[in-house]
Amino acid sequence: MISALAEQCRIEIAPRLLLDLIHRRAVRALIVTDDREVLLLRIRPPHGDCFWIAPGGGIEGDEAPEAALRRELAE
Incomplete structure (x- = not known):
């Protein structure tokens, strides 16, 4: 069985030229298998650099x- 934990958070997205920061509400899921x-x-x-x-x-x-x-996980 897979369990998911959703946490609402704010993320900051920097435009290409880093002129302003945009605040955006977001959700993330922590999906953990039985193993x-x-x-x-x-x-x-x-x-x-790459990041996870x-x-x-x-x-x-x-x-x-x-x-x-739900929408994000379906995408």
């Missing part, structure tokens, strides 16, 4: 965090 394996996504930006992140993404408009997490 205690964790699902992570590796992000490889065009410039900079839990699956999830931004909350759209007045979307509920739970609905946003």
Whole structure:
């Protein structure tokens, strides 16, 4: 059985020229298998080092965090 823990958080996204920071509400899921394996996504930006992140993404408009997490995991 896979369990998921959703946590609402704010992430900062820097524009290409780093002029301003944009605050965006987001959700992430911690997905753990019965064997205690964790699902992570590796992000490889065009410039900079790779990093690992839990699956999830931004909350759209007045979307509920739970609905946003379901949508993001389906994508």
